[in-house]
Amino acid sequence: MPFWDEIVKEISARHPEIKTDLYHIDALAAYFITRPESFDVVVASNLFGDILTDLGAAIVGGLGLAPSGNINPERTYPSMFEPIHGSAPDIAGKGIANPIAQIWSVSMMMDHLNQGEMARLILDAIEDVLVEGKTLTPDLGGKASTAEMGDAIVRQTQKISKKSM
Numbered sequence: 001m002p003f004w005d006e007i008v009k010e011i012s013a014r015h016p017e018i019k020t021d022l023y024h025i026d027a028l029a030a031y032f033i034t035r036p037e038s039f040d041v042v043v044a045s046n047l048f049g050d051i052l053t054d055l056g057a058a059i060v061g062g063l064g065l066a067p068s069g070n071i072n073p074e075r076t077y078p079s080m081f082e083p084i085h086g087s088a089p090d091i092a093g094k095g096i097a098n099p100i101a102q103i104w105s106v107s108m109m110m111d112h113l114n115q116g117e118m119a120r121l122i123l124d125a126i127e128d129v130l131v132e133g134k135t136l137t138p139d140l141g142g143k144a145s146t147a148e149m150g151d152a153i154v155r156q157t158q159k160i161s162k163k164s165m
Contacts, residue, residue, distance in 0.1 A: 064098025125156035
């Protein structure tokens, strides 16, 4: 990907205040596993980005837990928030998909829209439901359906909201 590297170097030179490192994909994949805390932002081609997001999702527990945001920092174009997994046609309609990544993506969107309180509420509810461990989808070792997991998170947001009133 020499062309990609050239463009990264060109853009990086315009922003010397931002530390930029270039890695080959094999090394980057290894660093994701051995020192994931060393990354704040990763800019990658679609192919390599897809590989790395799947790897990152596997590290944290599965594709159903990984949100993503394609963010336009200048806010001149819309940003997009979605789970990193695809449409999962192999499990479509079975009610076994984990909705956390999609819900977490909403939290990220709220944060991007300067709705930090709402973003935190959603994330807190997700965390509470996971810590409680009573409602878990099959990918997390449970038997809950997609709807049951979503409903548990909604109930928890309502519970947290009532406490803060």
